Amino acid sequence: xxxxxxxxTPSVRSESGRPVPLGRLTVVELRKLADTRAGxxxxxxxxxxxVGTSAIMLGWATDAEQTFEGLxxxxxxxxxxxxxxxxxxSMTAEWSQRTALTTFTLVPARERVIVAKLAAGxxxxxxxxxxxxxxxxxxxxxxxxLGGDGGWDIAGSLIWQGLAMxxxxxxxxxxxxxxxLNSPLAIVAFFALPTVWTILGETIKALRTATGWIDINxxxxxxxxxxxxxxxxARVGVSAAIWVLxxxxxxxxxxxxxxxx
Amino acid sequence: MITVERLTKRYGGHPAVxxxxxTCEPGTxxxxxxxxxxxxxxxxxxxxGLTPPTTGSATVGGTxxxxxxxxxxxxxxxxxxxxxxxxxxxxxVLSLAAITMGIDTREVPKALDxxxxxxxxxxxxxxxxxxxxxxxxxxxxxxxxxxxxxxLDEPANGLDPEGIYWMRGLLRDFADRGGTVLLxxxxxxxxxxxADRLVVIGAGKVVAQGDKAELxxxxxxxxxxxxxxxxxxxxxxxxxxGTRTTDGGVVVPTGSExxxxxxxxxxxxxxxxRPAGSGGLEQMFLTLTAGDSxxxxxx
Numbered sequence: 001x002x003x004x005x006x007x008x009t010p011s012v013r014s015e016s017g018r019p020v021p022l023g024r025l026t027v028v029e030l031r032k033l034a035d036t037r038a039g040x041x042x043x044x045x046x047x048x049x050x051v052g053t054s055a056i057m058l059g060w061a062t063d064a065e066q067t068f069e070g071l072x073x074x075x076x077x078x079x080x081x082x083x084x085x086x087x088x089x090s091m092t093a094e095w096s097q098r099t100a101l102t103t104f105t106l107v108p109a110r111e112r113v114i115v116a117k118l119a120a121g122x123x124x125x126x127x128x129x130x131x132x133x134x135x136x137x138x139x140x141x142x143x144x145x146l147g148g149d150g151g152w153d154i155a156g157s158l159i160w161q162g163l164a165m166x167x168x169x170x171x172x173x174x175x176x177x178x179x180x181l182n183s184p185l186a187i188v189a190f191f192a193l194p195t196v197w198t199i200l201g202e203t204i205k206a207l208r209t210a211t212g213w214i215d216i217n218x219x220x221x222x223x224x225x226x227x228x229x230x231x232x233x234a235r236v237g238v239s240a241a242i243w244v245l246x247x248x249x250x251x252x253x254x255x256x257x258x259x260x261x
Numbered sequence: 262m263i264t265v266e267r268l269t270k271r272y273g274g275h276p277a278v279x280x281x282x283x284t285c286e287p288g289t290x291x292x293x294x295x296x297x298x299x300x301x302x303x304x305x306x307x308x309x310g311l312t313p314p315t316t317g318s319a320t321v322g323g324t325x326x327x328x329x330x331x332x333x334x335x336x337x338x339x340x341x342x343x344x345x346x347x348x349x350x351x352x353x354v355l356s357l358a359a360i361t362m363g364i365d366t367r368e369v370p371k372a373l374d375x376x377x378x379x380x381x382x383x384x385x386x387x388x389x390x391x392x393x394x395x396x397x398x399x400x401x402x403x404x405x406x407x408x409x410x411x412x413l414d415e416p417a418n419g420l421d422p423e424g425i426y427w428m429r430g431l432l433r434d435f436a437d438r439g440g441t442v443l444l445x446x447x448x449x450x451x452x453x454x455x456a457d458r459l460v461v462i463g464a465g466k467v468v469a470q471g472d473k474a475e476l477x478x479x480x481x482x483x484x485x486x487x488x489x490x491x492x493x494x495x496x497x498x499x500x501x502x503g504t505r506t507t508d509g510g511v512v513v514p515t516g517s518e519x520x521x522x523x524x525x526x527x528x529x530x531x532x533x534x535r536p537a538g539s540g541g542l543e544q545m546f547l548t549l550t551a552g553d554s555x556x557x558x559x560x
């Protein structure tokens with residue numbers, strides 16, 4: 001094989017100061033979520049599962065339940081469960097596939113890469129909420145035509161709370177990924193640990209009060225119902241601090257310090 | 262220009278890199294030689310800011326790597342061709358890097374073409390790439406930002422002879438146009454063909470460095486006699502210690518005249534008497550670094 005060589009002279013440029021803009025890094029991180037087979041299929045599965053929720057509602061739910069609100073609420077379920085896995089892979093793949101070597105060679109300021117990953121996670125959570133809204137609207141039109149209720153009334157709080165929950169869980173996934181830096185381990189821990197805590201909280205009486213504040217599965221249930229109270233938000237806040245902020249903080253600290261090889 | 266000043270890296274108590282200093286000038290190719298586990302990769306990772314040094318410092322073009330705002334536009338780095346996501350296509354790997362560096366992604370096909378990867382190869386996932394193709398992809402990545410400095414760790418690994426020849430031409434041309442190249446290898450022959458300067462490292466320490474021609478000139482005299490036993494005896498009497506080469510010759514760290522006179526005095530028939538050149542460098546390389554490769558550390 002022969003190759004044509006360019007003729008310009010390589011020389012160190014003087015404008016070495018400007019770092020790579022965060023917007024560009026976020027675009028790169030968003031693209032990385034979907035440009036591998038694993039990521040792309042995860043997104044396709046989430047999309048199909050969300051369509052599936054509408055199909056189930058239209059096929060089997062009572063006519064009265066076939067409303068925009070009902071379709072939206074049920075439709076948020078697949079992405080709430082699966083989008084965090086995308087967040088986990090975003091962090092862990094850099095190390096398990098060793099792309100951190102390229103990523104941090106091109107952007108030595110690792111904190112900027114982490115911020116871009118968090119931003120990409122939040123954007124994908126927002127996008128999935130918007131997509132779910134659109135899908136629920138289409139399904140609701142069908143419901144109306146097929147004899148279901150088809151009502152359009154939805155409490156605004158439900159949309160915001162649903163969005164907050166998506167963002168929360170994606171950030172939790174990113175936190176677990178950054179903390180463990182190992183895909184299978186992080187995915188298992190992400191699903192198993194909160195569930196183990198839920199089971200413990202239900203079995204052991206002494207833990208019951210604490211569970212109301214610490215168990216993220218329990219506290220976020222309120223986010224699926226309209227007009228959350230201050231107390232409910234406080235409980236979400238406390239559990240999120242434990243399950244989202246702590247892993248995220250420790251994980252970022254780990255990624256910033258870890259030697260890349 | 263790359264400047265490495267007294268770089269040291271310790272893991273536990275064990276020094277992986279011990280007080281390493283050297284510079285790479287624009288317009289030259291510097292060969293970074295050493296057996297596996299000698300500390301080449303650790304040194305290169307420290308230059309690129311991926312591994313924090315225990316002590317010492319390194320700069321590229323006068324700036325520490327981590328302070329380069331958009332380093333891809335200044336330094337092309339290939340540390341490990343296998344460190345790519347196996348599920349991404351070659352083209353996508355370059356596209357991500359192009360966006361990061363702020364380069365038009367339309368440059369990507371050209372970059373692939375430059376290293377001999379065609380459009381079909383670009384659309385394949387890295388999983389399907391041979392090591393040689395991964396090295397080419399890694400070189401394309403390193404060259405993408407049109408850098409002035411190249412830092413390449415064992416880039417010839419997995420390339421076929423034709424590929425190695427091609428890469429030499431590419432690096433030579435890059436340096437001739439004023440670029441700086443630092444290139445590591447554990448094979449002397451591979452580096453000798455393209456490097457202007459050599460830095461030899463063993464057990465974390467620099468054991469020799471300088472102009473390739475100078476180093477080759479300093480490596481002693483190769484002598485071969487009709488009677489090897491008599492030659493050994495003669496050298497011993499003259500107080501000279503030689504190292505035996507694999508083909509029956511002896512490399513002696515002295516000039517040819519000293520040996521010639523001693524041989525004449527002893528009435529010894531010599532079959533060969535010449536500067537040892539790269540054979541001597543190889544002997545030195547093996548002697549200085551003997552035993553290190555078997556102790557290669559697993560981290």
